[in-house]
Amino acid sequence: MSDIKRIPLNKLEIGMYVTEQSEGVADGRVQEKGFIRREETLRKLQAKKIAEVYIDVKKGKDSPFALPVLTSQTTFKARVVLDEERSRAEKVYGEARGLMSDIIANVKMGKAIDVAPVEELAEDINDSILNNPNALLCLSQIREKDQYLLEHSINVGLLISVFSTHLGYDKATVKELTMGGLLHDIGKIRVPYQVLNKPGKLTDDEWVEMKMHVAYGQAVLQESKGISDIAKSICGLHHERLDGTGYPMGLSGDEINVYGRMAAVVDVYDAVTASRCYHKGMSPFEAMKLLVKMSEDHLDKGLVYSFIRCMSVYPVGTVVELNNGLVGVVIEPNLQLPSEPKIRTFFNSKRRSFEAAKVVDLAKLPRDSKAEHKIMCTREAEEFKVDIRDYL
Numbered sequence: 001m002s003d004i005k006r007i008p009l010n011k012l013e014i015g016m017y018v019t020e021q022s023e024g025v026a027d028g029r030v031q032e033k034g035f036i037r038r039e040e041t042l043r044k045l046q047a048k049k050i051a052e053v054y055i056d057v058k059k060g061k062d063s064p065f066a067l068p069v070l071t072s073q074t075t076f077k078a079r080v081v082l083d084e085e086r087s088r089a090e091k092v093y094g095e096a097r098g099l100m101s102d103i104i105a106n107v108k109m110g111k112a113i114d115v116a117p118v119e120e121l122a123e124d125i126n127d128s129i130l131n132n133p134n135a136l137l138c139l140s141q142i143r144e145k146d147q148y149l150l151e152h153s154i155n156v157g158l159l160i161s162v163f164s165t166h167l168g169y170d171k172a173t174v175k176e177l178t179m180g181g182l183l184h185d186i187g188k189i190r191v192p193y194q195v196l197n198k199p200g201k202l203t204d205d206e207w208v209e210m211k212m213h214v215a216y217g218q219a220v221l222q223e224s225k226g227i228s229d230i231a232k233s234i235c236g237l238h239h240e241r242l243d244g245t246g247y248p249m250g251l252s253g254d255e256i257n258v259y260g261r262m263a264a265v266v267d268v269y270d271a272v273t274a275s276r277c278y279h280k281g282m283s284p285f286e287a288m289k290l291l292v293k294m295s296e297d298h299l300d301k302g303l304v305y306s307f308i309r310c311m312s313v314y315p316v317g318t319v320v321e322l323n324n325g326l327v328g329v330v331i332e333p334n335l336q337l338p339s340e341p342k343i344r345t346f347f348n349s350k351r352r353s354f355e356a357a358k359v360v361d362l363a364k365l366p367r368d369s370k371a372e373h374k375i376m377c378t379r380e381a382e383e384f385k386v387d388i389r390d391y392l
């Protein structure tokens with residue numbers, strides 16, 4: 001893991017160490033690499049038209065606005081094949097359900113969160129994701145309609161773990177982010193049940209109450225010993241939007257640190273893909289399109305595109321139909337060739353009949369059969385009355 005990070009120039013502070021990779025060092029626009037010791041140096045640097053500089057966080061101060069420097073677009077080199085990780089991932093997901101249910105019950109009774117088991121769970125999640133992210137991501141596709149808060153909390157934890165690993169964050173930061181993801185909506189416990197689960201549109205007063213979940217969550221995390229600032233950022237900032245239209249503080253632009261921006265992306269993604277008792281969730285593909293739209297004003301564009309690259313346009317669990325009529329479930333996205341994932345086919349829409357399940361790696365087909373194995377559209381598992389668990 002590199003100690004070099006990049007940071008927007010206006011977030012550079014005294015005590016940080018600027019490295020020679022920074023734009024402007026080579027052509028003399030930035031005087032030299034090294035420590036920022038004086039206000040004056042900072043001001044001089046900020047007068048240059050440079051978007052960001054590189055800092056060495058081992059030699060100088062770190063910052064919540066710094067992003068890791070990607071060494072490659074694909075940090076994901078799964079350590080084991082999906083089948084090998086499947087049972088371990090199921091165990092971790094089971095533990096997550098148990099622990100999050102306990103936390104929800106405890107917070108309901110006004111108790112603080114015992115941080116140690118959350119930390120352990122975050123480590124187990126991160127390990128499984130390093131082994132093979134698709135094993136846990138498969139499980140996040142399976143939802144029960146009345147378990148929204150529980151499943152959304154777990155999924156935001158999983159997604160932010162996958163995303164931050166992809167972005168190249170170090171293990172300790174990924175763990176803090178995962179803990180923040182798991183606990184980001186814990187304040188919803190204190191929102192009245194009829195508001196939290198109201199099927200229709202909220203009234204203005206109800207909406208005010210709903211928005212309070214951020215402040216309630218921050219209070220719970222404050223009362224709980226050992227919660228890091230990173231985890232608190234995730235909770236406090238996940239509804240802030242870059243154009244200032246978010247809540248609770250209406251922060252904008254650089255006032256929202258990178259952790260809050262990442263949380264906003266994964267929170268929206270999971271929220272819109274979830275089916276609730278009163279509306280059907282979007283397909284992952286539709287959700288990606290929405291994220292792109294929201295990156296015009298609400299979400300960080302760079303992070304949205306990184307997230308799409310990380311999940312691929314057809315994430316695991318997506319049901320796709322090929323131009324030859326075969327319908328299958330994506331069991332392994334292809335990050336280099338996103339439109340050619342590995343799928344397990346189960347239905348033939350031309351014959352309108354189920355077929356014996358078969359694994360087809362669209363990227364590995366001989367050239368002459370590729371033309372008839374192109375993804376035409378995404379479908380819904382419900383249309384076929386199947387449980388995708390049987391095919392993942």
Ligand SMILES: [Fe+2]
Nearest residue numbers: 184185238239
């Ligand atoms: Fe929330």
